[in-house]
Amino acid sequence: MATLVLLRHGESVWNAEGLFTGWVDVDLSAKGESEATRGGDLLLDADITPDVVHTSLLKRAIRTANIALDVADLLWIPVQRSWRLNERHYGALQGKNKAQTREEFGEEQFMTWRRSYDTPPPPIKDDDPLSQVNDLRYAELPSELIPRSECLADVVDRMLPYWYDAIVPDLAVGKTVLVAAHGNSLRALVKHLDDISDEAIVGLNIPTGIPLVYELDDDFAPLKRGGEYLDPAAAKAAIEAVKNQGAAKPGAPKPPAKDAKDAKDAKPKGRTRRGRKK
Numbered sequence: 028m029a030t031l032v033l034l035r036h037g038e039s040v041w042n043a044e045g046l047f048t049g050w051v052d053v054d055l056s057a058k059g060e061s062e063a064t065r066g067g068d069l070l071l072d073a074d075i076t077p078d079v080v081h082t083s084l085l086k087r088a089i090r091t092a093n094i095a096l097d098v099a100d101l102l103w104i105p106v107q108r109s110w111r112l113n114e115r116h117y118g119a120l121q122g123k124n125k126a127q128t129r130e131e132f133g134e135e136q137f138m139t140w141r142r143s144y145d146t147p148p149p150p151i152k153d154d155d156p157l158s159q160v161n162d163l164r165y166a167e168l169p170s171e172l173i174p175r176s177e178c179l180a181d182v183v184d185r186m187l188p189y190w191y192d193a194i195v196p197d198l199a200v201g202k203t204v205l206v207a208a209h210g211n212s213l214r215a216l217v218k219h220l221d222d223i224s225d226e227a228i229v230g231l232n233i234p235t236g237i238p239l240v241y242e243l244d245d246d247f248a249p250l251k252r253g254g255e256y257l258d259p260a261a262a263k264a265a266i267e268a269v270k271n272q273g274a275a276k277p278g279a280p281k282p283p284a285k286d287a288k289d290a291k292d293a294k295p296k297g298r299t300r301r302g303r304k305k
């Protein structure tokens with residue numbers, strides 16, 4: 028038997044602003060930092076001591092893991108990071124306002140892009156400032172493996188090799204494993220663990236900053252389907268909030284104009300592959 032803890036990063040600055048994020052490396056908001064702290068507190072209260080942590084290459088997941096592990100005085104545990112745990116690449120929607128996209132394209136198209144299993148959003152162009160093709164952290168990935176857009180089925184395909192090759196070997200030797208990742212990469216992992224159908228996964232949302240604990244049998248299948256959130260009441264409310272992102276609030280004013288240019292201006296600064304050559 029082994030313990031697997033899934034932790035979605037705390038609220039990011041773009042979650043707070045209602046923007047599609049994907050592979051853009053935005054930081055945690057102040058609320059996201061407190062959510063990560065609460066995540067660490069919940070682990071302490073439940074007496075769960077991770078032996079190893081796996082994260083994506085994005086700072087919102089890395090910082091969430093660090094903050095939570097710091098609370099538990101476990102910053103020293105071994106860490107492995109992989110692009111395979113990254114958020115779903117949101118293609119040309121990266122940086123776009125969710126509410127505006129819903130208004131512009133309609134509820135059905137909006138939800139198809141957000142939650143359908145096998146329809147990716149339109150691809151991002153390689154010369155778009157919000158593309159990751161020249162990002163230093165993916166310099167060792169062949170260009171064709173760097174996504175230009177992904178649906179959840181694509182995320183399952185690129186995440187599963189990491190599950191089998193990196194996470195399962197830790198679980199197999201009895202380690203308690205913490206995976207700090209993202210809404211959609213964790214949906215992909217939960218789909219696999221709980222054997223959720225392509226149709227049913229559409230309705231599953233993962234809340235920010237609340238540890239989800241799975242006890243696994245010797246075949247790495249959950250003893251309890253769906254696992255257990257360490258704060259079930261908070262998880263329920265937070266799941267609703269994720270579900271309703273981009274939805275119009277009755278009587279609410281329209282969201283502020285945020286066109287593609289605004290999104291580009293908001294791009295977080297980082298070193299690029301090109302930057303390295305300079």
Ligand SMILES: O=C(O)[C@@H](CO)OP(=O)(O)O
Nearest residue numbers: 046047048049114141210
């Ligand atoms: O913008 C994103 O990258 C994701 C997660 O924040 O959003 P959504 O929940 O709409 O898939």
